[in-house]
Amino acid sequence: MSTETSSRVSPLDLYARMALIRRFEQAAYRAYERNEIEGTVHSSIGQEGVAVGVAFGLRESDRMLSHHRGHGHALAKGVDPRRLMAELFGRATGVSSGKGGSMHATDLSCGFLGSLAVVGSSVPLAVGVGLAARRAGEGAVCAVYFGDGAVNQGIVYESINLASIWSLPVLFVCENNSYAITTPAERVTAGEGIAARAATFGVGTLSVDGQDAQAVREATERLADDARAGRPGLLECHTYRFLGHSRSDPAHGTYRAREEVERWHERDPLTLLRLGAGLAAESCEELEHEAQTRIEDALQFARDSPRPSLEDLEKDVWG
Amino acid sequence: MSTETSSRVSPLDLYARMALIRRFEQAAYRAYERNEIEGTVHSSIGQEGVAVGVAFGLRESDRMLSHHRGHGHALAKGVDPRRLMAELFGRATGVSSGKGGSMHATDLSCGFLGSLAVVGSSVPLAVGVGLAARRAGEGAVCAVYFGDGAVNQGIVYESINLASIWSLPVLFVCENNSYAITTPAERVTAGEGIAARAATFGVGTLSVDGQDAQAVREATERLADDARAGRPGLLECHTYRFLGHSRSDPAHGTYRAREEVERWHERDPLTLLRLGAGLAAESCEELEHEAQTRIEDALQFARDSPRPSLEDLEKDVWG
Amino acid sequence: MSPDSEVPYIEAIKAALQDAMRADETIVLLGQDISAGFPFGATRGLAQLFGEERVRDTPISEAATMGCGIGAAMTGTRTVVEVDFAGFLLLGLDQLVNNAAKLRYMSGGQLRVPLVVRVGQGPFGSFAAQHSQSQHAWLAAVPGLALCAPSTAQDAYDLLRWALRAGDPVVFAEDMRLYRRRGPLRRAAREGAEHVGESAPPARLSALDVQEDVPRARVARTGRDATAVCYGFGTTIATQAAAELSAQGIELEVLDLRLLSPLDEAAIGESARHTGRVLCLGDDPLLGGITGTLAAAVEERAHGELSAPVARLGARHVPTPFGSREAFVYPSAESIVRAVHRLVAWPAPAQAQELEIEHGELRMAPG
Amino acid sequence: MSPDSEVPYIEAIKAALQDAMRADETIVLLGQDISAGFPFGATRGLAQLFGEERVRDTPISEAATMGCGIGAAMTGTRTVVEVDFAGFLLLGLDQLVNNAAKLRYMSGGQLRVPLVVRVGQGPFGSFAAQHSQSQHAWLAAVPGLALCAPSTAQDAYDLLRWALRAGDPVVFAEDMRLYRRRGPLRRAAREGAEHVGESAPPARLSALDVQEDVPRARVARTGRDATAVCYGFGTTIATQAAAELSAQGIELEVLDLRLLSPLDEAAIGESARHTGRVLCLGDDPLLGGITGTLAAAVEERAHGELSAPVARLGARHVPTPFGSREAFVYPSAESIVRAVHRLVAWPAPAQAQELEIEHGELRMAPG
Ligand SMILES: Cc1ncc(C[n+]2csc(CCOP(=O)(O)OP(=O)(O)O)c2C)c(N)n1
Ligand SMILES: Cc1ncc(C[n+]2csc(CCOP(=O)(O)OP(=O)(O)O)c2C)c(N)n1
Numbered sequence A, B: 001m002s003t004e005t006s007s008r009v010s011p012l013d014l015y016a017r018m019a020l021i022r023r024f025e026q027a028a029y030r031a032y033e034r035n036e037i038e039g040t041v042h043s044s045i046g047q048e049g050v051a052v053g054v055a056f057g058l059r060e061s062d063r064m065l066s067h068h069r070g071h072g073h074a075l076a077k078g079v080d081p082r083r084l085m086a087e088l089f090g091r092a093t094g095v096s097s098g099k100g101g102s103m104h105a106t107d108l109s110c111g112f113l114g115s116l117a118v119v120g121s122s123v124p125l126a127v128g129v130g131l132a133a134r135r136a137g138e139g140a141v142c143a144v145y146f147g148d149g150a151v152n153q154g155i156v157y158e159s160i161n162l163a164s165i166w167s168l169p170v171l172f173v174c175e176n177n178s179y180a181i182t183t184p185a186e187r188v189t190a191g192e193g194i195a196a197r198a199a200t201f202g203v204g205t206l207s208v209d210g211q212d213a214q215a216v217r218e219a220t221e222r223l224a225d226d227a228r229a230g231r232p233g234l235l236e237c238h239t240y241r242f243l244g245h246s247r248s249d250p251a252h253g254t255y256r257a258r259e260e261v262e263r264w265h266e267r268d269p270l271t272l273l274r275l276g277a278g279l280a281a282e283s284c285e286e287l288e289h290e291a292q293t294r295i296e297d298a299l300q301f302a303r304d305s306p307r308p309s310l311e312d313l314e315k316d317v318w319g
Numbered sequence C, D: 001m002s003p004d005s006e007v008p009y010i011e012a013i014k015a016a017l018q019d020a021m022r023a024d025e026t027i028v029l030l031g032q033d034i035s036a037g038f039p040f041g042a043t044r045g046l047a048q049l050f051g052e053e054r055v056r057d058t059p060i061s062e063a064a065t066m067g068c069g070i071g072a073a074m075t076g077t078r079t080v081v082e083v084d085f086a087g088f089l090l091l092g093l094d095q096l097v098n099n100a101a102k103l104r105y106m107s108g109g110q111l112r113v114p115l116v117v118r119v120g121q122g123p124f125g126s127f128a129a130q131h132s133q134s135q136h137a138w139l140a141a142v143p144g145l146a147l148c149a150p151s152t153a154q155d156a157y158d159l160l161r162w163a164l165r166a167g168d169p170v171v172f173a174e175d176m177r178l179y180r181r182r183g184p185l186r187r188a189a190r191e192g193a194e195h196v197g198e199s200a201p202p203a204r205l206s207a208l209d210v211q212e213d214v215p216r217a218r219v220a221r222t223g224r225d226a227t228a229v230c231y232g233f234g235t236t237i238a239t240q241a242a243a244e245l246s247a248q249g250i251e252l253e254v255l256d257l258r259l260l261s262p263l264d265e266a267a268i269g270e271s272a273r274h275t276g277r278v279l280c281l282g283d284d285p286l287l288g289g290i291t292g293t294l295a296a297a298v299e300e301r302a303h304g305e306l307s308a309p310v311a312r313l314g315a316r317h318v319p320t321p322f323g324s325r326e327a328f329v330y331p332s333a334e335s336i337v338r339a340v341h342r343l344v345a346w347p348a349p350a351q352a353q354e355l356e357i358e359h360g361e362l363r364m365a366p367g
């Protein structure tokens, strides 16, 4: 058990961060609908338990890589919502100077190495980050997210194998929300699923309820400790995205039945934590209010920020 | 059980084909050492049990794809040794008109769809061949070979998954000779190996002694029947290459201990079959003599054949 | 659909798929979320029409999907693989380049791979660097592939029908900026009757001896003062620029290449000799991109008959930035107008001097 | 190694790796069978010197290996990924193009990826179409990558040392036909002291504003009658051709580019204006290949000062055939000699007429 983390994490901390993510995502989505945000916005509403559970199960010095649905991961790891929102708005004050956008936010200052848009492609990077950390004697773990859709990208298995033969401090996190855009996981994923698959590559695996932030955090701690000791691991979190994949598809009605969506709404990670940990309603409301204030501030910050100059756009290519 | 095949296959047939492959490989290797053959020659000496067991476990109408070490697979499937030798010699009479060489021999007339040189890259083709066969209602299986080295190419898992979700008539054959060039399989392959890995993708798997041609044939029949019925399978054959990877490495002394090589020589698939099936020494000698004659003829045919003309070299590109 | 209705480019693609699938029962579509028609609608409704056996949703396994398409195509099932964004094509590129393009050659002609790869090109939707890229030179440079880059709804239809009759692999590069643009569409009454325009006789186009009929380049707008050699979205902005220039008394000829491989160099030479001033347009970078090949073709086909150096306009040598800033990287109607002004003014004394000092002046990035 | 001994190109690469690994403890090598030095010996003995932690044999997982190299490089471990044959690079191309080349840009400069990818190029060893290809235009066209194509043992050493000090990704394209060729080699006495020749000041080379010093092109042989613009193995055969031509009284200048990205266009312009007749040499196809870019650069930098159209010599538009027939596809000293004869004879009356009939005459495939 990683006492460094568990001791300092209270359920209220978890709740506060989940509330922050929820408000951020809601605000971003609305801004996107108002065309204030260009490109696309992949919302993680409904999946906050995973983001917060994993981030709080890691040490601050640990690293993280994410994918196209990464706002929650970033915020949970400590990225400033103002600078993340500014990035979504494509502003020069954004974490990636407004050149990356929603799918390419990086903030080295808190170990959030970045999100990548090509499904599965951040996974091998984590292996290299683990290799560098091991060579530097840092004891830092690199956690990398991918979805149920990514489990059919071969590079995921190549990466798990590499981490396994080299005993690297890597934690593979599969955020299984049952769909890749419109495609149900079971229709395109044969056999026993990612955890069973990964186990045959010699890594430790756990499958947990992703709506239960505490369970995610505990599983993360266990696997991260093992990873630090040289046994990489894979954590599968069962969760659900409450909204559509992006703007173009509705939350339900086409590929997902209304009942299914409603069933999952009953398993909202914020509610589950509040009830499970017996948090006082007022405390939660207060935290939500705080989150709301921070996000409004973040929105204002983003709106007020300038876009990158044309000169900036030619910078940071090579040399 | 595929009675179509088992009934017509006698151990002498198996022996005859293995002897043909052995002589072919010996002759090719010598021609290569004499610089009569350009490029490279990957010898399958020691692995004839796999080639013949698989091919004789399939129906004639089944298809096959192979990789860089594919002469034995081709001959077992029925490719004419004269035209295969001519291909190795780069002659216009070769199966691929001399434009493909040792690593790219194709002979559609006997369902040998071809060998490919990029490790792992023929595997997804088999899935497509299976798809086309199923759509045509042909009931033909496509078998595809790859080595222990290829089991860490992600595309292999993508392909197994595809065949599995679509219930296609595909047989994946891993020819595990324990090394990829100088690299021992266990040093780069984590966990439980290809059969265990594949099983988690929902396909049927068998692991057999690749030196025992009859065992390979029986396992092939079982898995091919299943594949025809809609359950793809993976067959792992444990075998050994008696020579080096190609000309540049010796059979033993660098990455393989002499004792290891000698131990495997005791498990020569021809000897094992002769003893196991109680074949008469004279019959075997006769078959070997026959094979020798055919291969000498093949060599002569190759030597006497012209190279492709410069005009031929511009043909068959597009349109 | 009435013969003269205007339809979006993406609908023309769907119409071509639908008509071709009706005419040829072997055709199968492979891609992610294609039964839902996600994300641009090119395949919406086709699963209902032709069944899930022929419109197959794949896992996110671009490499194996491409390989599967090749294996099926080489054994009698003509396959269309859909790759939504250029960035994802890289995952299947080994299969496309090492297998699809080479199997016929390596097998001495035994294998044919009638595969069509539909792939989105160019920037679109502000999706940033990994989604947005242009790969025209890359794909044109692969012997064994043909490369279509249609610019209108009609061409999207006609060239896709043509690609779906070809015996060898065709990459169908769809500039995503065109998807919503409308144009007239006439569907083929019967197989083979689409309007590919003048078709080359079996001939030597570019470096390639081609046996099949190949659609030729097309003069999309005639002009006497300069030529824009272009394709795909470039044709749209060149045509816009031509209208603006025309109002200023400058007549820009717009030569729409339609295919980049085989390349109709004869048509390039003809138009270049006609106007004497040529601007080559591309969406990949000037360094290593397609405009180099186009400019070289102009020089080779019209040497001594040009009144100005060949100008090129390509993408800036940067990854695509996020957001609408992406427009900054690629040519636009405005940058074409500016470039043509300089071309037709050549050799205006001031500029001539400028060029003395700074060679390569007429090699332009946008803006 | 004595300063003036002649060593094979491949040994120079090994020397650079060895010296760089000594100078920079963070450097790690990744590749298949590299501890055994298979197949060409570039890493033979390095595992003994530096340990298996730094010389890591990988599984056959090109994509993840490239990704692993990127991840390590961006967090402080400078990585060299070895890819033996061009054909295998395609498997790691998504990682190289979408991640290595773009991470710095997409992260607003936070991430740097000091990755070196060593990759064999060109035909070699008669391994046929899947092994043998040339990817120079492809790689040059990727913003965010630099591309070295050294032609001598000394340059292999110097440019690799340079690449191993660069802050951003460098693809090191090794023409396999050079591996066994010998040349003098002087190793750097101390870090940074290698002889990269004249180095460009932070400047605008090609389309790119570069802050770091970048090695410039080099006149490998001076001449007054024509220029061969070349790189890698092209420099070898151009130099051979120059010797033969010199005996006939024709002096061919050989401009060795050394890097293709950033591209030293100033040097191209200078030599082109000096001789007035230019042959651009490449190993990728004329359609979409690097010779188009080179020829366009010549025109742009020397417009009005050329005495003949720019000629190009590239690969035939076919996959590489098996066996020694591969030579038929690529330029050779003989085809260069023939091309230069035609260049210097321009405009000989007979040929001028020929060109009237058949434009593009001076765009040549070998043979
Ligand atoms: C290689 C690649 N193919 C396709 C896409 C398009 N795409 C974006 S997100 C997505 C679905 C991903 O599903 P999953 O991994 O389950 O993550 P989720 O969206 O459910 O969080 C797809 C197919 C992509 N970005 N990259
Ligand atoms: C993608 C790719 N990477 C590397 C190589 C070089 N290579 C040729 S054969 C080989 C080893 C293959 O090992 P295995 O799959 O076990 O087959 P075996 O040679 O043992 O029959 C390698 C690495 C290749 N051909 N393709």
Ligand SMILES: [Mg+2]
Residues within 6 Å of the ligand: A147, A148, A149, A175, A176, A177, A178, A179, A180, A181
């Ligand atoms: Mg999902």
Ligand SMILES: [Mg+2]
Residues within 6 Å of the ligand: B147, B148, B149, B175, B176, B177, B178, B179, B180, B181
């Ligand atoms: Mg092996």
